[in-house]
Amino acid sequence: MLKNKLIKELEQYFADDQKRIQHALKVTDYAEKLIKAFKEKYPDKNINEQVIIYTAVLHDIGIKNSEVKYGSSSGHYQEIEGPPVARKIMKSHNIDFETMDEVAEIIAHHHTPGKVSSNNFKLLYDADWLVNLPEVYNLNKKNTTEKENLIEKIFLTSTGKKIARKEFLNNY
Numbered sequence: 001m002l003k004n005k006l007i008k009e010l011e012q013y014f015a016d017d018q019k020r021i022q023h024a025l026k027v028t029d030y031a032e033k034l035i036k037a038f039k040e041k042y043p044d045k046n047i048n049e050q051v052i053i054y055t056a057v058l059h060d061i062g063i064k065n066s067e068v069k070y071g072s073s074s075g076h077y078q079e080i081e082g083p084p085v086a087r088k089i090m091k092s093h094n095i096d097f098e099t100m101d102e103v104a105e106i107i108a109h110h111h112t113p114g115k116v117s118s119n120n121f122k123l124l125y126d127a128d129w130l131v132n133l134p135e136v137y138n139l140n141k142k143n144t145t146e147k148e149n150l151i152e153k154i155f156l157t158s159t160g161k162k163i164a165r166k167e168f169l170n171n172y
């Protein structure tokens with residue numbers, strides 16, 4: 001399966017940087033959960049599972065070059081540095097151009113919602129936030145209302161909000 005091959009590439013690329021590898025794997029797990037829930041809720045809406053999964057595995061691949069070139073892992077640099085690395089990896093596995101272009105485009109905007117409005121983008125964005133929310137917003141120091149407000153504000157899909165409530169508020 002191509003997903004597993006891309007995970008192997010990710011592990012090789014980040015070598016001993018377990019933090020990055022684990023992050024991408026967690027985002028990929030959430031992406032799979034989101035895809036399943038989204039398809040159940042919206043069977044008629046078109047999403048491309050491969051695009052979402054490949055993007056989940058490769059979305060932060062630009063971090064390494066951002067740190068080397070600019071000494072920064074900020075989202076802006078990652079968005080610039082990620083697509084060429086991701087394309088090179090995808091090309092070596094003969095992933096078709098259309099898929100490759102869409103994955104690269106999502107990576108190029110994954111910290112900047114609004115520019116790409118596809119459901120593929122939104123689900124990837126929500127998967128990333130399901131992993132990042134507790135740390136970025138110190139969730140264990142927030143009360144229920146604050147958590148609810150954050151979830152409302154941050155997640156782009158109702159599927160993402162629902163899973164976030166389940167994970168962080170223990171309810172539906």
Ligand SMILES: [Fe+2]
Binds near residue numbers: 023027
């Ligand atoms: Fe991420």
